Amino acid sequence: MTTKLFARDIGLEPGFTFRIQKCPLTHDYFVHSHDFSELVVILSGSAVHIIEGREYPVRAGQVFLIHSNVSHGYKNVNGIEYVNVMFQPEQLLQQSELRLLPGFQALFYIEPFYRKEMYFKGMLTLEPGQLREATRLLDVILEEHDRRPEGYRLMIRSYFTALVGMLSRYYQTSSGLEDNKALRIGETVTYIEEHFLQPMTLQSMADMAYMSTRQFLRVFTRNYQTTPMDYVIRKRLDYSCTLLRSPDLSISQVAMDSGFHDQNYYSRQFRKVFGCSPSAYREKMQNSGDISPLSP
Template sequence: MPFEAFTRDEDFPFFIQYGEHKETLFMHTHDAYVELVIVLSGSAVHIVDGEQYSIQKGNIFVIGENTQHGYDSPEDFHICNIMFRKRFLDLNSMDIAGTAGFQALFVLEPQQTKTKGFTSYLKLLPDEQLRIENKIAALHKEYHTKSAGWQTMVRAEFLCLVVELSRMYDTSRIENDVGIVKLAPALAYIERHFQEEMTVAELADLTHYSERQFLRLFKEATGYRPMQYITRLRIHTACRLLCETELPVTEIAERCGYTDSSYFARVFQHKCGISPKAYRKDAAAHSAV
């Protein structure tokens, strides 16, 4: 199902709606967008890649790109769908990305759903459900009323919702055998401390997996080995700082965990195919157009 079926606004890639399903919802796959689903009432069978899973009021989950899913056997089943392209949720500008809850719900659960089957470990308590429903109502009103500054308010309301859900996600309740979702504390630690030196053993300890299990699951979840993932995060952060600030390259290198600016330049050149200074110059030229 293409994103254009919901909105053709490429400048604001976001869509929100309430849904009541009285009949089976056909299987469909998301085309380059992410869907946050909040079950507001009732229950249904969530079908993901042919497997069936029971869901009910209070369940919250994220369906990523290219994951086939649908609903069957709905009973008083009401949900809220929030659909967005990944760039709408800018991970690198959000400190909430440094929490285990965020990494579990928005990064690892969608990946695990795609590779190992549907898992949703965010189940709201009654008071949490009320708070989230109020936030959704405010978000929905801003999106559909479109008063002055509505895009700014929608983005702000959405980010508040992301923060609330991330705080509510209690990774300590996850059983040890649920696969890559247990990596959340390690990914959160990396987000907060990527400028620092760390070892695979230290990261594995955060997940209670053996180093061998941790390395296998980490590669499965992210596509990278831990040190490759950290380097990628450092370079991505450097690119952002080169574009958005006028900090000297030596200071950017230090902020990204490189005490040797010459080594930083070599790593940057290898990963981006261009020197940090040339990258900044190109970014400035494009922004001026």
């Protein structure tokens, strides 16, 4: 039976689920899962990592992410030491600039699910110089976490964002795009993030990822908990919220400028996501002075 670990049971702070620890592992570690994500950086040694019942040899320099509710453990431990970062993605991975990095999409979203679904060998392996740079940032984060000086949460968020950005760059430069399915999908998601106002079809997105429409739809939906077209629509709706704050633009113009060619369709989608019409949203913003988009 797999043991389930919960953030509240291991002393992670409410509202700021984060812990970092440097772990020398001298024995096999039982298979378990948890309700938070883990970023693992192997510093030295080797072992066999068990993920969802499948076995993967790991060694110094390798970096991988374990999402919540994914079972994993270690066996055949051989002098391994690693840094383990436990966190909630929704608390620490909200920088919009990160989503524009194909390596980020691949390393933090696509690859973990590929590993779970099939024997996928796209794991990031850092070169010695890259591992030293990553270790340097991890040590700074570890010091902030252990000492907890004033503003330590802000500093942890900043340093962790820098670490994630650096690892995303390394992933992209170390992986051949043609051979790495996760990176190809990451490139496609980055394109969506940058060009969501342009015409898009499921077929065009699948072609960009070098996949069939059926396979792309299945993988994308599994990783992002929404379909590719609904992902595009949500991006357009969020953008339309910004345009609605301008009283000089008509609703039909907002719809057109947000990538919707049918105002009625735009209004239906807006109400479906935000629970009110675009006009009601605009009125609420004007009355309250609130400039924040509505939550779904």
